[in-house]
Amino acid sequence: AKAILKPLYDALENHYYKGEMEKSMDYIHTDAVVVNKGNGAQYGKKEIMEAFKKFTEEFGVSKFIRSNEVYCGCECCLCLSCDITLDSPKKGKQSAKAFHIWKKEDGKWKLYHDEYAIAS
Numbered sequence: 001a002k003a004i005l006k007p008l009y010d011a012l013e014n015h016y017y018k019g020e021m022e023k024s025m026d027y028i029h030t031d032a033v034v035v036n037k038g039n040g041a042q043y044g045k046k047e048i049m050e051a052f053k054k055f056t057e058e059f060g061v062s063k064f065i066r067s068n069e070v071y072c073g074c075e076c077c078l079c080l081s082c083d084i085t086l087d088s089p090k091k092g093k094q095s096a097k098a099f100h101i102w103k104k105e106d107g108k109w110k111l112y113h114d115e116y117a118i119a120s
Contacts, residue, residue: 001073005080005102008109009066017061021052029103029110037117060089066098078102078109086118095119 008027015024025045034048035041042051056062065085072079084096101113 001071001078001080002069004073004109005071005078008102012111013064016052017063019061021049024052025049027111029105029112032110032112032114035113035115037115059086059091062089063087073102076103077112084116 012024012027015021015026025048028045028048030045031043032045032048033041033043034051042048063086065087066082067085069080069082079102080098080100082098084098086094086096088094096116096118098114098116100111100115102109103112104110
């Protein structure tokens with residue numbers, strides 16, 4: 001699973017760091033959901049794009065540093081559970097926990113479920 005997902009995360013994050021939000025959406029499943037545990041969720045690319053923009057306004061273009069990564073998967077889905085250090089120009093370093101599920105759409109792996117919690 002890691003061999004498949006690592007290059008996808010690298011590409012997705014590179015587009016984000018360059019401010020290419022539309023290109024980063026190429027890695028998001030049509031029926032994707034992003035869950036900010038205890039705070040709400042967004043469904044679909046349009047809502048997720050709006051949430052990404054708000055996040056960037058609030059935190060600035062942040063670096064995502066993953067640790068304690070656990071990958072697993074089968075032919076229908078791939079998963080990642082990890083800790084994230086969010087290095088934000090506007091809010092400094094913050095810790096988060098994330099759980100991702102990737103599913104195939106049109107023969108390509110796409111992020112289907114992104115669940116996270118930023119430590120307070």
